Amino acid sequence: MIKDFTLYMIFILSILAMKRSFAQETPKLIIRSDDIGSFSAANHAIIETYKNGITTSVELMINCPWAPEAIKLLEEFPDLDVGVHLMITSEWENVKWRPLTEVPSLVDDNGYFYSFIYPNQNVPNAAILEHNWKLEDIEKEFRAQIEMAKKLVPRISHISTHMGCGNMHQDVKNMLAKLSIEYDLPQDYDYGLKMFPNIQLNKQKDFDAKVSAFLDGLDSLKSGEVYMFVEHPAQDVSEMEHVGHEGYRNVRQDRSEVTKLLTHPKIKERILNLGIELIDFKSIDYKSIKEKS
Template identity: 50%
Template sequence: MKQLFFLLIFCFFSNFLSAQDQPVRLIIRSDDMGFSHAANLALIETYEKGITTSIEVMVPTPWFPEAVQLLKEHPGVDVGIHITLTSEWSNVKWRPLTKAPSISDENGYFYPMVWPNDNYGPDQALKAQNWDINEIEQEIRAQIEMAVRNIPRISHLSAHMGCTSLAPEVAEIYRKLAKEYKLDIHPEDMQVKRASYEGPKKSAEQKKQSFMKMLKALKSGTYMFVDHPAYDVPEMQAIHHTGYEDVALDRQGVTDILTDPDIIQLIKELNIELISYADLKKVNP
């Protein structure tokens, strides 16, 4: 009996110490490639000169052709399809690739929002529409096929503005298509935790300090940080929507932290291993 007790104690502390020895792995996911020229260039910069490990591309957007070319020029970066069922900005819009009237407004654009909020009435939210699951499936499929045709190394899917959580049947379609096209890397199934700013993030300096605080707080395990790089230039200054008017300034701050030498050095000092979605299959076989 005593031997069994000591064996259990030994196993407990062995597992505890083993867990403590596990590395911190971090995916830096940069979203929304394709919606603007300024975002496209910033996303590539955060990969080339910074810490971005996975880039999410939006297929129906106006700058998707440029995104394709830039990604061809940078074959090392992991790429995901950012499934898009909304068009949120006031001064630039995009439409479904397919004939899908149940998920389009009177002008043929995607609705701005997934869910109703205080800034937009229900008539501007996809959730409140009489959407057709078959049209959603054909649209997601069309986005996948256009992406893999132009960017064959696509490794995974993700959801712009959480659109695939619109309803359980939409999530089911998303999962089904991910498996069908062999893009079924789902971080939530692989014990990947979300990492986010530890503190205020209004200004670029606040972002930097809060990001560094987050890095220092990470314990053993695998994490994912998600944000949206772009440049503070006239093109981005013209892009906004109600409730989010400082887009250019905000996203320039994201670009700054993802390329900041102090942050890059801190990641090295903390022995944080930067990985991509594609790497998840290697660490979670």
């Protein structure tokens, strides 16, 4: 009897150990939905993909006119992870954004941010790097955005950058690393995440092909790795109809399909069946990562 009980306990402990091992080895995935604050259509779509989909982290653009609405929505979901999405561009033709501070080297003659970071052959003279930008102006503006975001959304957990502005020059990268330490806000790439496989959603022929490509991407995730997927949900509404710039005109369709993708039942089911753990930035022990690096 004792022998049988002992064997039974060994069996149970073995099963528990296997489960723990599986949990440790399962792929982890951050679904990052960018540009909350940019449009009301983006705000509500992003919240929808969090409530009824797979979004785990959102990136707040504090300069934009719809940021106040975004902040009200975020207050309704206190567990939703939020990063400050630092921005120094205003890429869309029919809506323009301005800095929080006086930074003359970062704006055009009308006081708007330039459209792009890097030169666009279809829109000459519209990129920051085509002008005499000043590092002190970028730092001044970044500081203002960080401080306003922390004031209005105290739970801000990390920093990300819009259109890759944090990588535009080594001096900018160095300055942003300094601000990250000063404000105790890790940058998104400080976590050592792997990017979700390049599934080229915008090149898929139709929505079903996008779903299939995303499912294939999920199937390819490796055990024990931590990945990040980045996209830009929005609603399929008239507000987005005339949002665009040269080279990217189908914004309404493209971003509304992102919303459908991140709430799609087949995708949610595949994540569950594969045992993929959806996580956010605030759940990662960043300090231990830093100590190991």
